[in-house]
Amino acid sequence: MTLLFTSYLLVTAVAMLGTGWVSSRIGAKRTLVAGLALIVVFAGLAGLSGSIDGIVGFRAGWGLGNALFIATSLAVIVASASGGFAGAIVLYEAALGLGIAAGPLLGGLLGDISWRGPFFGVSALMAIALVATVVLLDPTPAPARPTPLGAPLEALRHRGLLTMSTTALLYNWGFFTMLGYAPFPMELSELQLGFVFFGWGLLVAFFSVVAAPRLQTRFGTARSLSAALALFALDLLVIGVFVDTRWVLVTAVVVAGVFIGVNNTLATQAVMLVSPVERPVASAAYGFVRFLGGGLAPFVAGELAEHWNQHLPFVVGAGAVLAAVAVLATGRSMLAAADAELRGEPDVAGEVADEFGGAPDAVDSGLRARA
Known part of the structure; x- marks a missing residue:
């Protein structure tokens, strides 16, 4: 069962390298x-599958579509939104939060009707997203200069x-341990489990957008x-200590x-903001590293248990x-420069050029473009 996460996320991670x-x-x-078309097809095939091994394989194909969509969607939203960079990120996280909830x-x-239901549901929802993208999104011509295949690794x-990216890999290890393995010790029905993660998703959405x-x-x-990560680590420790006490486990997950x-x-x-490369390349590189942690964590969690x-x-x-x-503590000045950009203080960026491994002028111009 944990391979349903692992096959999906590891394929997503590796495929990220080719999305740009x-x-x-x-x-x-x-x-x-x-990307959406691949998800429609492979989610539907997972629903038609006759074995868990078959679903694991179709989830891998689903992960390929996921990589094409995730690495590109954020860059498209930032480019299309009229409320500025920060507003576009909040819009992106608001949509993500509502979907997660x-x-x-x-x-x-x-799932309470049939185990096949969620897979067919995903296929239907992604078909709607596919039609909406075709109809509502303006054409986006290919850039004048193609991105080299090795650009994400170079970035x-x-x-x-x-x-x-390293911070995200470690964070995702904890996140997908909780997401991929916590449902097993809960021992709840499909509908009860849905309500638990609905409550969790509402908090994700609210704190993404408002807090x-x-x-x-x-x-x-x-x-x-740093505070959010430290408190999440404490929350995971509570889950680990009280994993046999259902109400504590459920509360901590929410x-x-x-x-x-x-x-x-x-x-x-x-x-x-901190990436002195094009947004699609930065998104692909970041996704590659972070999904490696997310992909390995559920399988390792099952083995440890x-x-x-x-x-x-x-x-x-x-x-x-x-x-x-x-x-994350090793990059505090880097993040201070990003905050300065959002406040309209671009000159700060040049003072921390060493954080980026580049010349101050290059860093400053890169940050200006992204702010």
Whole structure:
């Protein structure tokens, strides 16, 4: 069962490396359409499958479509939105949060009817998204200069992007340990599980859209992100200690939505600002690294629980998120420069050029373009 996450996310991670190469040759809109079409097909095939092994294989194909969509959608939203960079990120996280909240509840309702229901539901919803993208999104011609296949890996040589990507990998290890393994010790019905993650998703949505921008304004990105990660690590530790007490486990999973919501918005915004490369390339590089953690975590969690006990996966996840706090601490001045850009103080960027491994002028111009 954990391989349903692992096959999907690992394929997503590796495929991220080729998304910029594809979108720079056929255009962002066609890349989005191709990604959505793959999800429609493979989600439908998963619903028609007769075995878990078959679903695992179709989830891998689904992951390929997911990579094409995720790496391209953020760049398209930022380019299309009229409310500025920060507003576009909040819009993106608002849509993501609403989907995260509604998805588990709809999945629980459909799963209560048949285990095939959620897969067919995804296929139908993505078909609607496909039609909407074809009809409503303006054509996006391919760039004049195609992106090299190795551009995402080359981009990771920049310290800012590498720092945020490594932080995200460790955070995602804890996040997908909770998401991929916590439902097993809960021992709830499909519908009950849907309601638990519906409550979790509502908190993710609210704190992504409302709380994260306010915390950033008051305390800055570095302090807000560090606090959210530290509290999430503590929450995972509570899950690990009390995994046999259902009400504590359920409560801790729902509360995790607070910290995940704050992290999602601020981390997404920060990685776009600190990356001195084009947004699609930065998104692909960031996605490649972070989904490696997300893909491995559920499988490792299952192995740890099977060979030792159910407490250990969450304790390991808490340790990974604490390590993310330590990695993030090495880039505080980098994040201060990003905050300065959002406040309209671009000159600060040149003072921390070493954080990016580039010349001050290059860093400043790159940050200006992204702000």
